[in-house]
Amino acid sequence: MSVSVLGSGAFGTALAISLAGKGPVTLWARSGEQAQTMQATRRNDTRLPGVALPDAITVTAEITLACQSDVLLLAVPMQKLRDVLSVHGADLKGRILVACCKGIELSTGFGPIAVIEQVLPNARTALLTGPSFADDIARGLPTALTLACADADLGTRLQQALTTANLRLYRTTDVTGAELGGALKNVMAIACGACIGAGLGDSARAALMTRGFAEMQRFAAMRGARPETLMGLSGLGDLVLTCSSELSRNFRFGLSLGRNESFDAATTVEGVATANAMAAIASAEGLDMPICQTVAQLSRGAYSVAEALQSLLNRPLKEE
Ligand SMILES: NC(=O)C1=CN([C@@H]2O[C@H](COP(=O)(O)OP(=O)(O)OC[C@H]3O[C@@H](n4cnc5c(N)ncnc54)[C@H](O)[C@@H]3O)[C@@H](O)[C@H]2O)C=CC1
Numbered sequence: 667m668s669v670s671v672l673g674s675g676a677f678g679t680a681l682a683i684s685l686a687g688k689g690p691v692t693l694w695a696r697s698g699e700q701a702q703t704m705q706a707t708r709r710n711d712t713r714l715p716g717v718a719l720p721d722a723i724t725v726t727a728e729i730t731l732a733c734q735s736d737v738l739l740l741a742v743p744m745q746k747l748r749d750v751l752s753v754h755g756a757d758l759k760g761r762i763l764v765a766c767c768k769g770i771e772l773s774t775g776f777g778p779i780a781v782i783e784q785v786l787p788n789a790r791t792a793l794l795t796g797p798s799f800a801d802d803i804a805r806g807l808p809t810a811l812t813l814a815c816a817d818a819d820l821g822t823r824l825q826q827a828l829t830t831a832n833l834r835l836y837r838t839t840d841v842t843g844a845e846l847g848g849a850l851k852n853v854m855a856i857a858c859g860a861c862i863g864a865g866l867g868d869s870a871r872a873a874l875m876t877r878g879f880a881e882m883q884r885f886a887a888m889r890g891a892r893p894e895t896l897m898g899l900s901g902l903g904d905l906v907l908t909c910s911s912e913l914s915r916n917f918r919f920g921l922s923l924g925r926n927e928s929f930d931a932a933t934t935v936e937g938v939a940t941a942n943a944m945a946a947i948a949s950a951e952g953l954d955m956p957i958c959q960t961v962a963q964l965s966r967g968a969y970s971v972a973e974a975l976q977s978l979l980n981r982p983l984k985e986e
Pocket residue numbers: 673674675676677678696713741742743744746749750766767768769798799800801933934936
């Protein structure tokens with residue numbers, strides 16, 4: 667199966683580098699200037715500095731060229747996915763589309779697979795998600811991810827095609843569980859960053875991760891996900907990674923909230939829109955998601971970290 671990656675940010679570039687160890691990969695950048703620079707310099711200095719692009723990668727801004735591959739990895743931010751699919755629908759038609767984004771669309775409450783299926787109803791879809799920093803993948807460090815595909819046969823073929831020397835893929839047919847694990851852990855990472863930034867300590871962070879995980883499981887169960895999926899790489903695995911490392915942009919965004927510092931608005935922080943989307947769904951469904959609701963309020967500036975802490979601690983006492 668030939669592979670292209672659409673989206674030349676940190677994750678798209680890292681995936682292309684890893685896959686290039688197996689054969690030619692086309693990496694699509696939306697900006698012609700960026701594609702030319704990357705193709706000439708063999709680097710992505712804006713998103714992944716210090717890593718060389720192997721010769722097997724061709725960087726192009728020609729979407730038609732990129733869409734000639736059998737499998738297209740969609741490595742764009744969640745809130746931009748619909749735009750990319752709508753603008754390039756004619757080229758994407760008939761290809762296998764693997765969403766690599768983590769989040770919930772704010773305007774619809776949909777995960778990436780539902781967005782793809784709404785815009786391109788006959789698409790064959792899968793999701794690649796799990797604990798992995800782009801920088802680690804690009805430097806060849808070992809990583810394990812989840813490949814979720816409702817079609818078990820296609821999932822098996824994609825698992826073979828996308829496993830690389832440093833990227834070990836596990837397979838599931840539980841797309842909903844895999845999507846929600848990746849989306850919700852970002853919200854919890856913001857909460858944990860805010861907790862550490864405000865100097866509340868590692869014990870408080872452990873409490874947030876644990877109670878946050880309970881929220882993730884509750885939400886996923888409501889959506890029909892399998893409980894064991896949340897216990898896996900996309901869920902517990904990604905929660906642990908993102909809530910405990912300053913390499914995470916969501917965690918760093920939380921840190922800035924906790925420290926009352928500014929944060930670069932151009933940085934992709936998927937957890938903000940996802941927290942707001944989840945909070946709205948939880949309210950509508952009457953589901954108890956206090957950490958998610960608090961992160962949504964914090965991210966909108968409706969709460970200070972001190973107020974957020976009080977609102978969480980003042981909740982009625984309950985059974986674990
Ligand atoms: N960076 C990481 O370590 C990881 C990222 N991810 C996920 O991958 C997704 C992408 O993240 P990153 O690559 O890190 O973000 P990024 O900010 O580094 O790159 C985003 C890319 O999307 C492109 N883009 C944005 N809007 C677009 C549009 N309308 N049309 C075409 N292209 C557009 C940008 O030009 C940029 O190349 C996110 O959902 C993230 O959660 C998943 C695992 C690891």
